[in-house]
Amino acid sequence: MNFDIVVIGGGPGGYVAAIRAAQLGLKTALVERKHLGGICLNWGCIPTKALLKSAEVYHLVQHAEEFGIKVKGISFDFEKIIARSRATAEKLSSGIKHLLKKNKVEVFEGHGKVTKSKTVLIENEGKKVNEINAKHIIIATGARARVLPGIEPDGEHIWSYKEAMTPKNLPKSLIIIGSGAIGIEFASFYNMFGVEVTVLERSPHILPHEDYEISQLAHKAFEKRGMKLITNAHVNKVTKKKVGIEISYEADGKIKTLEADRIISAVGIVANVENIGLENTKVQLDRGFIKTNPYLETDEPGIYAIGDVTSPPWLAHKASHEGIICVEKIAGLKDIHPLKLENIPGCTYCYPQIASIGLTEEKAKEKGLEIKVGRFPYFGNGKAMAIGETEGLIKTIFCAKTGELIGAHMVGAEVTEMIQGFGLVKNMEGTELDIMHTIFAHPTLSEMMHESTLNAFSRSIHI
Template sequence: MADQYDVIVLGSGPGGYVAAIRCAQLGLKTAIVERELLGGICLNWGCIPTKALLRSAEIKHYMDHAKDYGLKVAGEIEADLEAVVKRSRGVAKQLNQGVTHLMKKNKIAVHMGEGTLTGPTSLTVKGEKGEEKLTAKHIIVATGARARDLPFAKADGKRVWTYRHAMTPPEMPKKLLVIGSGAIGIEFASFYNDMGADVTVVEMLDRIVPVEDKDVSTFLEKSLTKQGMTIMTGAGVEEIKVSGSGVKAQIKAKDGKVSETEFSHCIVAIGIVPNTENIGAEKLVEMERGFIQIDDYGRTKSKGLWAIGDCTPGPWLAHKASHEGVTTAEAIAKELGNKDVHPHPLDRANIPGCTYCHPQIASVGLTEEKAKEAGYEVKAGTFPFIGNGKAIALGEAEGFTKTVFDAKTGELLGAHMVGAEVTEMVQGFVVGKTLETTEAELMGTIFPHPTISESMHESVLAAYGRALHI
């Protein structure tokens, strides 16, 4: 006899476990299926442990620049890579245990093993208990994604790494090649650069962090170059030869010239592949490049089968997956007769993006370029951190906040930030966009002094020719 539930969630990442918790809160009998570790990639091998690594690199960066703050450090600052990685893994373990606790607290049944759909509302789990057959009124697929390999240089964990290898490196790279300058590539480039590696970043598009505003890309490239990185844009890696001592990369530069350069290690950060093979979904859902196609609430073409997170269309971000998890859980509860839930579809224009390099990047909404392409008449304002007292006092005067408005209505279309602690500040703009704010409300908002957040206020004023401190 198959175990029966109201909802089964396949995958326990930030989309899956949040969906399961919300289902349980709504009184639904819920189970979750996980093949590896509760918390998925984000908690165990992604968002959280990478931030622990980057925090260690940040502390080292400040120690290296102690004299800038009037401090003396006795002796040479050395990075103990093994200890840094150990701390990161400890943080991941703590959060994994936290998710385990949340499953127990919310009375969610956990089935560890490989889950395979046998229909829209049934699946089998092969794991510690042998083969289990489970059925539910609804199933949510939240199987996530994995790093994309280079076709001519498969990751081996020794010389060619994905983000997962880069989090538990067997040794410290001396000369590191990073292929791809999205969030993952730039974060690891920043980490290893601060840790003392000689880092080269190769990006095939004409600028790094290409999804960000052009002004942010330009600023970041200058900052990373100043920190000692080599940045190659409009370039491509055409061949990699791996040996026991390193990798030789054939790199085609912007001018078309191809050169061969030796590196000790290589990180491949060229995107993701959805984990949708071998889960029995092929005949049950529509896919595009392997990503499960869904409506605004997570429904697939098969009644009772839903999907969320990185196995569905982007942006591929943990907080987007969690938000989808709540939306889908509430949509299911509504279908099962709950009249007290009112799910709202995901508004992709209000999803923030954060990159935790040094300096940090944060943004939400349209870039100035995209806003103009969409037909808006634009007012844009930029305020540099050099005009902000708190940033100067912190020794973090490099950076800026930029806001983009619809000139006709005053609607906030986008906000783009680079500099210290911007990943903590961007939520102010996200709340503003969610509440459909205009420049008038933002101008009338009192920002505390002294804080870097004052740059947010000043950027709005700047868009309308009213900046006070520049």
């Protein structure tokens, strides 16, 4: 059982790395203990988007008369909504199994652990089922939700992401701790189905990693839809009651309480570094995550790490790209470029959507950069008017000296699709001229990307 590469973990980083390795002629094995596709495909990225689409359709049907369509007796079947989400995840998981087989990647079911001899021991329910050797080992074990003391998921009152995605019925009220992408997506989903949603965030504003202006616009949009958002809130205690749950928190120097049927805790992640044999290696950790160099090499020769088990941002597309960089470096390909964090787009699939890439306006100013900022609102775009989505903003940030695009931040319909346009510009180190000289189709939402750029250089046409 000798291989060129063994990948431990079959998530979006691991399975992509394995497929690319096989394409390059390397004999490759993949060890996965539960689900091919990892948390992302089975319990994260994909099934949550299926849920959010159902919520969006329900929301749009409720507003059908605005489009001249009359609909009577609007209702929803929550069991079917959940079933569709799970079916989507299962279909994709089987698709990955097919891709691995097609590329001749040998898949081993079980828990992978690195031994002192740098082989990978495979266990199932604590019993050894196999042992395989490899010249190179890639750790892609991912991460799990962080659990706060006293707020441990119990499957009933306090939900993890799994319970939040497969509830038997809708709660009347819900408290979500944390307003990052995961928290806000769940908040948006439940809010659109009529649940009374309250979000507690310890930072001064929701979506704390987003541009402040975009965060504020999102805040207003969510409140307009009935969501309650409390910032600068520090959770002190959670008390389970006969019916529902009570949460005590501190905000504005005062201790306050809230009651709800359920709580979802969405306060970050913890890397899966336990029981994978790191003690048998020289692999180093930084704040609980595996340290790597720009080519994903650890301090142990021949061992690499990619994805959520390493440094942030913890995104599926980052993991996949790291897997390709890592494998191509192992294979000896030339012109391998390390990942540039500032070129990684981030997307939140709430309603309205949020997407960003590069530096925020605040970060650019902290760095002492001289910048030009452009803005274009959705209400000035013909396509946005036609589809009834006039709430939103496209914001662009350029270096005043060179014209290079250094950041783009958006809130509104379909921004998670449009962000890739700015991603291409960033990857090419493009300037305002590259965007200005690009012909954008009309009528499209993407025209606002052009208009925002024009606005940054005082050349606005439609506003």
